[in-house]
Amino acid sequence: MHYKKFVLLLLLFPVLIAQVVAASTSADWNAKPAAVADPIDGYHNFAALSAALQRAVRGNSEIARLSSLGNSLEGREIWMVEVGNRAGVATDSRPALLIVANLDGDQLVGSEISLRIIDYLIAGYGSDEGITKALDNSVFYIIPRANPDGAERLFSGVQTGQTTNMRPMDDDNDGRTDEDGPEDLNGDGLIGIMRVADAMGAYMVDPEEPRLMKAADAAAGESGTHVLYWEGIDSDGDGFYNEDPLGGVNLNRNFQHAYPYYQVGSGPHMISEEETRAIMDFAIAHRNISAVLTFGPHDNLVNAPNNKGELAAPKELLLPGFADASNTDARKTGTFATPRPRFFRRAQQDRTGRPSSGRRPETTVNKTDREYFTRVSEEYKKVTGLESLPATEKPAGALFEYGYYQFGVPSFSTPGWAPVSAPAAADSADAAKGSKRNDTAKKNESVDGEILKWMDAVGHDGFVEWSTYDHPTLGDVEIGGFVPYRAKNPPTAVIDSLGPRHGEFAVHLASLFPSVRVAKVEVTDHGGGVFRIEVEVENGGFFPTSTAHGVVSRSVKPTMVQLEVDPEALLSGDAKTSFFPALEGSGKRRAFEWIISGNRGETVTLRVVSQKGGRDTADIVLRGE
Amino acid sequence: MRRANCVAKKSVVLSLLAISFAAGGLMQPANGQSASDAKFKVRLDFNRWHDYDELKADMLTLAEAYPKFLTYSSLGESHGGREIMLMTINNPDTGPELSKSAMYIEANVHGNEIQGSEVSLYTIWYLMEHYGRNEMVTRLVDERVFYIAPSVNPDGRQHFMAGTGSGARTGHVPVDSDNDGLYDEDGPDDLNGNGVTDQIRKYVPGEGTHRISHRDERILEPVPPGEKGDYVLLGYEGIDNDGDGRVNEDPVGGYDPNRNWGADWQPNYIQGGSMDYPFQLPEARAVNDFLMSHPNIAGVQSYHNTGGMILRGPGAEWQGTYPPEDIAVYDVLGKTGERMLPYYDYIVIWSGLYTVHGGFIDWTNDGLGMISFSNELWNGGQYFNSPKLKEQQQDSENEIEPRRASYFFDDYLEFGEQFVEWEAFDHPDYGPVELGGWKKTRGRVPPRFMNEELSHRNMAFTLYQADEMPMMNADNVSVEKVNGDVYRVRVDFENTRVAPTITARAAENNVVDPDLITVSGRNVEVISAGWVRDRYKTSATAMIDQHDLNRIMVRNGHPGHTTRTIEYLLRGRGDATIAYSSQKGGTAEVTASLR
Structure with missing residues (x-):
């Protein structure tokens, strides 16, 4: 087996880096890498990742600990690094940020960024005030590689761009499992796309960019000239090419919000996979998780949810979609008309006399929560310098959406980088003048065109020119297209820069966590063993103790305020065990008042427990005026 | 004998064996009128409620008494460490389990809904005691496989039995x-x-x-x-x-074990008690692992109480209606059930009961392609179950008017x-x-003395369902020489039962393997294949447009009570074996001789 290496990238790193983060002021930002190296060397395969994680925590157990949440199907650990100073309040009682990367097998960049976040946090503890505070008061749970089996396909064998895990699945439901995957016919080490001249085809060469294809638009006088397939042969002789490859389930389509039922890649049901189950079991055992950050193909950080609470429209690569479309009918073959059975009578209609409980799950960000998403997005763009993303996917069953819609906390996703070309006019004098025109031009450009332009600009060798091949059943075909992984993963030098910036962003998120405390206690002695206790509870953090949706969905526990007296000693006022659903941050307070019977000098404990905002206690001595 | 046609027409191996058993003298003379009732080999109580240990003891007693047919096992452990008991009923002489259409019967997912466990136990006992004694029972046991899990929430059951009965609906995950x-x-x-x-x-x-x-x-x-x-x-x-x-x-607990399943699962604020994700509960997971590894299961019954209902999905209006082909099948079964079960209504969960998201039979129907019912055992109308007494209850001065009826019943x-x-x-x-x-034993469960009738009637409905699960038959092979070594071969495939081999919903969701029609023969090549449009008219067949005609997929299965004729153009000589295989309707094959 062999694989084609990433090549020709590093010569152009300075250009690339400068363009990815245009507003950079970092000192090392424009530094040229010392040596040109194979970029794969910079990415960590599973062994290297495991070693790097072990190295990171070694000797640092006070602030970082490595554990495994479970094993993948192929037996690899789902590593989780807990970063937080373990002295003081138990880490699982502190607000936490859960970071999960590489659910999508081909999104290794998130893994690499996560590694650098871990290093950033550990290295900065004790020297950087923000990091020190974050590790003392909160905790980070970082799962750098949620799909280790899928990710490992980058490092050996033919490059397929595996997105799923390796669970055997009968994708085309023909009674055979994983029987028709792609083949590297031209021996270039990667799976490309075959284009075949065929008057029945729906696609044509893009006149603007002859390396690309577009769907023919009959209304514009265009007719299709080509059919597109993934590179390979029809291994099972069913007339479809590569419709049932190895694996699997896309873990980021296996969670409970907007779950795509019964689709290829979504699994037999929600949380069907060892990997997703390990993450879920961890999450529900750690309700102190106050925010979620995932790295993947979805975005709500560069583009915050709009004023209706919706995500920006996805922008997906066309070429792979065209090849996928050749297999759309594979799951329909063999559907025959069913004659009306002779016992068939008029079917019973579901009686509609009784109205259904019509409540449906929320699918847009709660109005009250939107501002928080917007604020975080602004900070994200500022810290990372990322301003636009040419390619994103529509989430369905994605972890970050579960995080908000069902776990009830602020929850984010980002690819973590952007294959964005520098604005064409950036270096020219008439940048400002031309920007409007450029925007218009950009709108007409396909996602493929934009990414190809970026690859050309930075010399990222991510596209294979079409070359002819004599196919055993299709005859003359051309093989070419995007190199797997390259449109989704940048050279490591980009990561070396963006990694710490995401560390900075993670620390910023932790600084926003709600933080409850007993802000004021007042005791009045009314004589006769009767005391009045007045208390104010404050949220000194930025986020509310629960998102508005967390209240609606009852997924965030209300904050409990409990006065530890015998129930009989309570004469009037609030309940001994009181709750409030949410308290806004930035110093907002809430008052409680009790009248109790007790003995002068006696101490009564007040406990405040917030699931997402930590806890506080106050020992109240019964004395006063 | 009722539904005898089911036997008579079949040529598959199973039923031949079944008939040979019957003919082989297994039937005892108890069918005659002259003798007393035959003695039962195992005597169990169906007029008292069994706790977990008693239920298990009875299961083991049966398994020991009928070792050839019964296999006792555990689907897994409950949260409280109890076994999720399973009895497999299979006649090994008629084929291995997975080769035969199976019926899965469970009960007691709500810990307080106990009497389904007794119905389950009764079913095992009845099938075994009447095998070889009653022709129809014998045929059922020979043709089908039964998987019976009498209590899928043993912690809840024990909480109900040993405790006061309060708070026993839930399982015991804290x-x-x-x-x-x-x-x-x-x-x-x-x-x-x-x-x-x-x-x-x-x-x-x-x-x-x-x-x-x-x-x-x-x-x-x-x-x-x-x-x-x-x-x-x-x-x-x-x-x-x-x-x-x-x-x-x-x-203890505080959730609904029947909302933790994988179809239309919804979070707690939409569906209370659903937990955090489907199959989070150890019991649900164990049952599902079993079901997913047994694609031969075609039918499901999950016994609940109470109210007297034969429920089918969907559980929520927004799931839309079932495909009409599936509704037709459910209707045949459900309406027959209504006649077998007085005081029971055949209804759709959301429209006739209440909305359920993530319920068990929604998952087995939508996610596993199994025809699924849930009977709500016992209807309060059965306390005074005659038209005369019903009439008396209309009179507010009568001792059995609704408010006083339960006290009267208890007293007398x-x-x-x-x-x-x-x-x-x-x-x-x-x-x-x-x-x-x-007390806990009044209201949702029948009076103990009425439980044997409840058990028998509900068992009978469930056995009827099992009998109407798909069964494929291949017959009427004809071979006609076209020219040279090219032959036209026709075969009739018939599904002799009500249920299709693949439901329309299962086909939509791609959750059941397609049926396969295969041709094998050393010197045989398939030129073309097509469905005969009309067996009595001459016309071109409807061409089957698939690349591999040695392995034709029938993705949406074979409908119930339907015969389809396939016509092949074959080139070659010698024998060609043509087989129809389905996960839920068994396999049927014929041989055509090309000469």
């Missing part, structure tokens, strides 16, 4: 129902030690909300607006165990077994109160 960070720390308490979680009432003359009815002193009735009664109700028996100022606010039919008289009690929080009320 849930912090009151959000105080403690789990299951404040449930009801049997303060007076009478084994019942009583209602608490306090005597407050002239200040209460309830009064004693003049019709029967046991009836506590609310007073009309503007009037005052002598009693207030203070909830159920218990104390503030955790000293948080509230009583009974966090009992159950000898006062079910009502606990009110007794004074000094409550630690409420002072002098009275405790009393109905």
Whole structure:
């Protein structure tokens, strides 16, 4: 087996880096890498990742600990690094940020960024005030590689761009499992796309960019000239090419919000996979998780949810979609008309006399929560310098959406980088003048065109020119297209820069966590063993103790305020065990008042427990005026 | 014999064997009229409620008595470490389990809904005691496989049986129902030690909300607006165990084990008690692992109580209606069931009962392609089950008018077994109160003496369902020489039962492997294949447009009570074996000789 290496990238790193983060002021930002190296060397395969994680925590157990949440199907650990100073309040009682990367097998960049976040946090503890505070008061749970089996396909064998895990699945439901995957016919080490001249085809060469294809638009006088397939042969002789490859389930389509039922890649049901189950079991055992950050193909950080609470429209690569479309009918073959059975009578209609409980799950960000998403997005763009993303996917069953819609906390996703070309006019004098025109031009450009332009600009060798091949059943075909992984993963030098910036962003998120405390206690002695206790509870953090949706969905526990007296000693006022659903941050307070019977000098404990905002206690001595 | 056609027409291996057993003298002369009833080999009680250990003991007794047919196993452990008992009924002489269409029967997912376990036990017992004695039972056991899990929530069952019966619906995975960070720390308490979680009432003359009815002193009735009664109700028996100022606010468990399944699963705020993700509960996961590894299961029955219903999905209106082909099948089965089960209605869950998201039979129908019913066992109308008594109940002066009926029944039919008289009690929080009320074994379960009939009727419906699961048959091979070594070969494929080999919903969701029609023969090549449009007219066949004609896929299966004729153009000579194989309807094959 062999694989084609990433090549020709590093010569152009300075250009690339400068363009990815245009507003950079970092000192090392424009530094040229010392040596040109194979970029794969910079990415960590599973062994290297495991070693790097072990190295990171070694000797640092006070602030970082490595554990495994479970094993993948192929037996690899789902590593989780807990970063937080373990002295003081138990880490699982502190607000936490859960970071999960590489659910999508081909999104290794998130893994690499996560590694650098871990290093950033550990290295900065004790020297950087923000990091020190974050590790003392909160905790980070970082799962750098949620799909280790899928990710490992980058490092050996033919490059397929595996997105799923390796669970055997009968994708085309023909009674055979994983029987028709792609083949590297031209021996270039990667799976490309075959284009075949065929008057029945729906696609044509893009006149603007002859390396690309577009769907023919009959209304514009265009007719299709080509059919597109993934590179390979029809291994099972069913007339479809590569419709049932190895694996699997896309873990980021296996969670409970907007779950795509019964689709290829979504699994037999929600949380069907060892990997997703390990993450879920961890999450529900750690309700102190106050925010979620995932790295993947979805975005709500560069583009915050709009004023209706919706995500920006996805922008997906066309070429792979065209090849996928050749297999759309594979799951329909063999559907025959069913004659009306002779016992068939008029079917019973579901009686509609009784109205259904019509409540449906929320699918847009709660109005009250939107501002928080917007604020975080602004900070994200500022810290990372990322301003636009040419390619994103529509989430369905994605972890970050579960995080908000069902776990009830602020929850984010980002690819973590952007294959964005520098604005064409950036270096020219008439940048400002031309920007409007450029925007218009950009709108007409396909996602493929934009990414190809970026690859050309930075010399990222991510596209294979079409070359002819004599196919055993299709005859003359051309093989070419995007190199797997390259449109989704940048050279490591980009990561070396963006990694710490995401560390900075993670620390910023932790600084926003709600933080409850007993802000004021007042005791009045009314004589006769009767005391009045007045208390104010404050949220000194930025986020509310629960998102508005967390209240609606009852997924965030209300904050409990409990006065530890015998129930009989309570004469009037609030309940001994009181709750409030949410308290806004930035110093907002809430008052409680009790009248109790007790003995002068006696101490009564007040406990405040917030699931997402930590806890506080106050020992109240019964004395006063 | 009823539904005899099912046997007569089949040429598959299974039924031939079944007939040969019958013919081979297994049938005992008990069918005749002259002798007393044959003795049962195993004697079990169906007029009492079994706790977990008793149920398991009976299961093991049966398994030992009928080792050839019965295999006892556990689907896995409950949260509390109990076995999720399973009995597999399979005749090994008629083929391995997975080669035969199977019926999965379970009960008691709600721990307090106990009588389904007795129905399950009765079913195993009845099938075994009547095998070889009754022709139809013999055929069923030979043709089908039965998987019977009498209690899929054994923790809940034991909580119901050993405890007071209160709070037994749930399973026992701890849930912090009151959000105080403690789990299951404040449930009801049997303060007076009478084994019942009583209602608490306090005597407050002239200040209460309830009064004693003049019709029967046991009836506590609310007073009309503007009037005052002598009693207030203070909830159920218990104390503030955790000293948080509230009583009974966090009992054991606190979720619904029948909302933790994978179809239309919804989070807690849409569907209370669903937990955090489908199959999170160890019991649900164990059952699902079993079902997913047994694609031969075609039919499902999950016994619940109460109300007298034959339920089918969908559980929620927004799931839309089932495809019409599937509804037609459900209707045939459900409407027949209504005639077998007096006081039971065949209804759709969301429109006839209430909305359920993430329910068990929605998952087995939508996600596993199994025809699924859930019977709500026992209808209160059965206490006074004759038209004359129904008429008497209309009269408000009659002793069995609705408010007094249950007391009458208890007095005269159950000898006062079910009502606990009110007794004074000094409550630690409420002072002098009275405790009393109905026992756990009244209301949702039938009176014990009526449970054998309940068991038998529901079993009969479920066996009828099992019998109508798909069964493929291949017949009427014809070979006609076209020219040279090219032959036209026709075969009839028939599904002799009501249910299709693949439901329309299963085909939509791609959750059942497609049926396959294969041709094998050393010197045979398939030129083309097509469906015969009309067996009695000459016309071109409807071409089957698939690349691999040696392995034709029928993705949406073979409908019930339907014959389809396939026509091949074959080139070659010698024997060609043509086989139809389906996961849920078995395999049928014929051989055509090309000569």
